Amino acid sequence: MSATAASPQAVTPARMSLRQRLAARGIDSITLLVLPALLALVGLFVYPFIYGLIVSFAPKVGPFYENYHKFFSDPFLRSTIWHTLALAFPTTLLSILLALPIAFRVRLMRRQRTLTTILLLPMTLGTVLVAQGLLTYLGPHGWFNRVLMLLHISGRPLELTNNYWGVFASLVLTGFPFTFLLTLSYVSGIDPALEEAAATLGGGAWNRFMRIFLPLLAPGLAVTFCLSFVQSFSVFPSAVLLGAPAGSTHVIAIAAYQAAFEQYNYSLGSAIAMIMGGVQLVIVIAVLASRQLFYRGPVGGTKG
Amino acid sequence: MTDTRVLQRSASDGAFLPRGGPAGGPGSPQSRSVLELAGLRRDFGSFSALRGIDLTIAPGEFVALLGPSGCGKTTALNCIAGLMPLTGGRINLGERRIDELPPEQRGFGMVFQSYALFPHMTVRKNVGFGLAMQKVPRKEAEARIDEALSLVRLHAQGDKLPGQMSGGQQQRVAIARAIVIRPPVVLMDEPLSNLDAKLRLEMRAEIRRIHDAIGSTTIYVTHDQDEALSMADRIVVMQEGMIRQTGTPEDLYERPLHADVAEFMGFRTRIHGRVRSMQDGRVTVEAGGAVVEAVARNPVSVGQTVTLMIRPEDFLATAERTSIGGTVRTIEYRGRAFFGTASLADGTDVFFRSEMRHSVGQAVGLSTPPSQILVFAEDGS
Numbered sequence: 001m002s003a004t005a006a007s008p009q010a011v012t013p014a015r016m017s018l019r020q021r022l023a024a025r026g027i028d029s030i031t032l033l034v035l036p037a038l039l040a041l042v043g044l045f046v047y048p049f050i051y052g053l054i055v056s057f058a059p060k061v062g063p064f065y066e067n068y069h070k071f072f073s074d075p076f077l078r079s080t081i082w083h084t085l086a087l088a089f090p091t092t093l094l095s096i097l098l099a100l101p102i103a104f105r106v107r108l109m110r111r112q113r114t115l116t117t118i119l120l121l122p123m124t125l126g127t128v129l130v131a132q133g134l135l136t137y138l139g140p141h142g143w144f145n146r147v148l149m150l151l152h153i154s155g156r157p158l159e160l161t162n163n164y165w166g167v168f169a170s171l172v173l174t175g176f177p178f179t180f181l182l183t184l185s186y187v188s189g190i191d192p193a194l195e196e197a198a199a200t201l202g203g204g205a206w207n208r209f210m211r212i213f214l215p216l217l218a219p220g221l222a223v224t225f226c227l228s229f230v231q232s233f234s235v236f237p238s239a240v241l242l243g244a245p246a247g248s249t250h251v252i253a254i255a256a257y258q259a260a261f262e263q264y265n266y267s268l269g270s271a272i273a274m275i276m277g278g279v280q281l282v283i284v285i286a287v288l289a290s291r292q293l294f295y296r297g298p299v300g301g302t303k304g
Numbered sequence: 305m306t307d308t309r310v311l312q313r314s315a316s317d318g319a320f321l322p323r324g325g326p327a328g329g330p331g332s333p334q335s336r337s338v339l340e341l342a343g344l345r346r347d348f349g350s351f352s353a354l355r356g357i358d359l360t361i362a363p364g365e366f367v368a369l370l371g372p373s374g375c376g377k378t379t380a381l382n383c384i385a386g387l388m389p390l391t392g393g394r395i396n397l398g399e400r401r402i403d404e405l406p407p408e409q410r411g412f413g414m415v416f417q418s419y420a421l422f423p424h425m426t427v428r429k430n431v432g433f434g435l436a437m438q439k440v441p442r443k444e445a446e447a448r449i450d451e452a453l454s455l456v457r458l459h460a461q462g463d464k465l466p467g468q469m470s471g472g473q474q475q476r477v478a479i480a481r482a483i484v485i486r487p488p489v490v491l492m493d494e495p496l497s498n499l500d501a502k503l504r505l506e507m508r509a510e511i512r513r514i515h516d517a518i519g520s521t522t523i524y525v526t527h528d529q530d531e532a533l534s535m536a537d538r539i540v541v542m543q544e545g546m547i548r549q550t551g552t553p554e555d556l557y558e559r560p561l562h563a564d565v566a567e568f569m570g571f572r573t574r575i576h577g578r579v580r581s582m583q584d585g586r587v588t589v590e591a592g593g594a595v596v597e598a599v600a601r602n603p604v605s606v607g608q609t610v611t612l613m614i615r616p617e618d619f620l621a622t623a624e625r626t627s628i629g630g631t632v633r634t635i636e637y638r639g640r641a642f643f644g645t646a647s648l649a650d651g652t653d654v655f656f657r658s659e660m661r662h663s664v665g666q667a668v669g670l671s672t673p674p675s676q677i678l679v680f681a682e683d684g685s
Binding site for chain 2 (some may be wrong): 215297299
């Protein structure tokens with residue numbers, strides 16, 4: 001390098017080849033590997049999104065904002081936001097609350113892979129199969145109610161299907177594996193010596209969790225919350241199959257579907273989809289922003 | 305005295321130990337207690353990491369557990385700290401049995417190899433963690449944090465996060481955090497192994513200074529014999545989960561009782577031989593194709609197979625012929641003198657010192673004063 005730099009021609013930028021100038025900006029032939037992903041992103045996300053946005057502002061009748069006005073002035077449509085939030089929030093929280101203690105135990109296990117495989121099964125089965133299974137299992141003659149009655153915990157079958165609780169159970173069941181795997185990876189990322197250090201300093205289990213683990217886990221748990229919340233928020237098949245799609249589980253995805261494919265108002269359907277995206281975005285941004293309150297540096301111990 | 309007090313409190317609290325943890329400290333009764341390890345065992349399935357460790361550590365003593373990796377020294381430390389349950393034996397602090405207590409109730413300060421500083425807390429919060437757990441009043445806690453930070457010479461760095469500090473500074477924070485709770489025993493697990501050579505030398509003296517300043521009992525785990533020799537009052541050499549030899553640094557350095565301990569203490573050359581004759585404690589050994597005179601420290605008999613062990617610095621190579629001849633294999637300059645390896649006539653490799661640079665392949669004569677050779681009887685022959 002020093003030899004070429006010494007010659008005056010080499011120093012002038014004009015003499016640098018295109019390849020060199022691109023390399024100086026970190027662009028080389030390997031950068032081309034990004035192209036397929038970029039094409040897919042533009043073709044399958046950016047374009048449909050912009051197209052939908054434009055369609056949503058072109059209602060059949062009325063001014064350009066007519067669809068949005070209709071959604072927020074119609075109580076039946078407007079309430080879908082609350083119906084969806086009422087499902088997505090508690091199920092996501094419950095998944096994380098269930099996943100945390102299990103992850104704490106599993107991180108100490110040697111044969112994590114077997115357990116991980118078992119936990120992944122509900123994810124691979126898909127929501128429709130799980131919903132169908134739960135419909136029978138939680139139904140008035142299903143095993144769940146039979147056991148409850150056999151043990152005299154309940155005198156008559158509990159109504160767990162075709163209402164809120166059926167959808168709730170299905171969302172927890174299908175969302176849990178994902179939440180658990182993410183949580184496990186965050187929990188395992190914390191240097192076990194930190195807990196040992198806290199213990200030798202007199203910290204009991206509760207203090208170790210509250211003062212060491214929780215602050216270090218919080219940013220990771222926020223990401224976990226966002227990802228599983230978005231999944232739960234787009235609930236559709238289980239809300240139809242296991243819920244009361246005309247009542248308490250009339251979620252926002254159902255409203256969009258009905259507008260687009262039952263009333264053939266594609267423009268209104270697009271608008272509802274945009275509102276759905278907006279609500280998710282607001283919550284995700286709020287949760288991610290709260291990460292700023294916590295320490296976000298490396299958690300795998302300090303540098304050696 | 306100590307124990308009646310503890311017993312009275314236990315009876316009234318209905319707890320085995322006062323909840324706040326042991327409030328020890330320099331000169332307090334707790335720190336005056338003897339730590340007694342009796343028959344410590346730790347098995348992992350069929351593998352035994354500790355096979356019966358017996359050791360009594362006096363208050364204020366600096367004990368180094370020395371041994372190669374995998375010898376069980378870290379396991380022993382973790383068992384003492386309570387981070388790993390024993391599978392046999394008992395640990396007493398004074399007259400109180402502590403091996404069934406969880407680590408948070410033993411109140412031993414521990415310095416980890418990786419430092420294990422809480423990355424989300426400032427230096428002051430890190431150091432104050434143990435005090436917060438003991439519910440020490442805020443004012444007193446602040447004073448003790450200041451005291452501990454000045455002891456490790458980090459007083460100005462209290463508001464930094466661990467990630468903003470150098471390795472040596474982090475190490476000091478870890479030490480301050482362990483001693484601020486005034487533990488009866490401070491446990492250190494290879495605390496210097498992640499530091500560079502120069503810093504390691506400085507921290508050795510620093511750790512010893514802190515030990516003397518607070519008057520605590522320290523158990524220091526290391527695989528570096530220089531560290532153990534320079535810092536400890538007493539060295540415990542471990543191997544394969546057992547104690548091989550215990551003694552003062554001088555004892556171990558001058559009078560190792562086993563060939564393995566000797567090797568750890570720098571006797572790198574091992575030559576197998578047979579005792580030819582003995583007279584007034586002097587033995588003549590036929591070894592490596594030569595006849596060597598040595599001073600026997602252990603009882604050996606004529607005709608017995610023995611191992612001769614010599615330190616490189618005592619094994620001088622010269623161009624003249626001596627009773628032991630060898631061929632130079634490698635040679636390197638280490639300032640002041642040359643050190644190298646040579647092969648004897650029978651193929652044994654030896655480590656020598658020389659005043660001059662020999663060329664590889666050159667024949668040299670090796671010599672050492674008889675008193676610098678250790679003669680160990682070999683087992684099973």
